[in-house]
Amino acid sequence: MFNPSTTTVPVGTTVTWRNDEPITHTVTSGRYEGVDKTTGLRSEQYPDGAFNAKLQGKGKTFSFTFTKPGSYTYYCDIHQGMNATIVVVADSTSTEGAQK
Numbered sequence: 584m585f586n587p588s589t590t591t592v593p594v595g596t597t598v599t600w601r602n603d604e605p606i607t608h609t610v611t612s613g614r615y616e617g618v619d620k621t622t623g624l625r626s627e628q629y630p631d632g633a634f635n636a637k638l639q640g641k642g643k644t645f646s647f648t649f650t651k652p653g654s655y656t657y658y659c660d661i662h663q664g665m666n667a668t669i670v671v672v673a674d675s676t677s678t679e680g681a682q683k
């Protein structure tokens with residue numbers, strides 16, 4: 584699984600993923616659909632080519648810098664249950680600091 588599955592970061596942040604398992608995972612940018620509420624497995628995936636890293640084993644890392652605000656979904660191409668989102672906000676105001 585991706586932990587955390589949803590993360591909010593300010594624009595310009597470099598996010599690093601680390602594989603903590605002895606099996607291969609990918610960090611693949613793209614949209615996914617049809618996540619089953621019970622199993623968490625997606626039925627569709629649409630890579631967008633922004634990044635697609637293969638982390639072949641424990642300790643492998645991948646970093647990507649998010650330069651534009653927005654909501655970025657990504658998944659592991661190998662495991663249908665690994666689906667996650669990074670929200671990039673315009674400044675350092677994260678969800679913690681948000682006020683209404």
Ligand SMILES: [Cu+2]
Binds near residue numbers: 607608609660661662
């Ligand atoms: Cu995986």
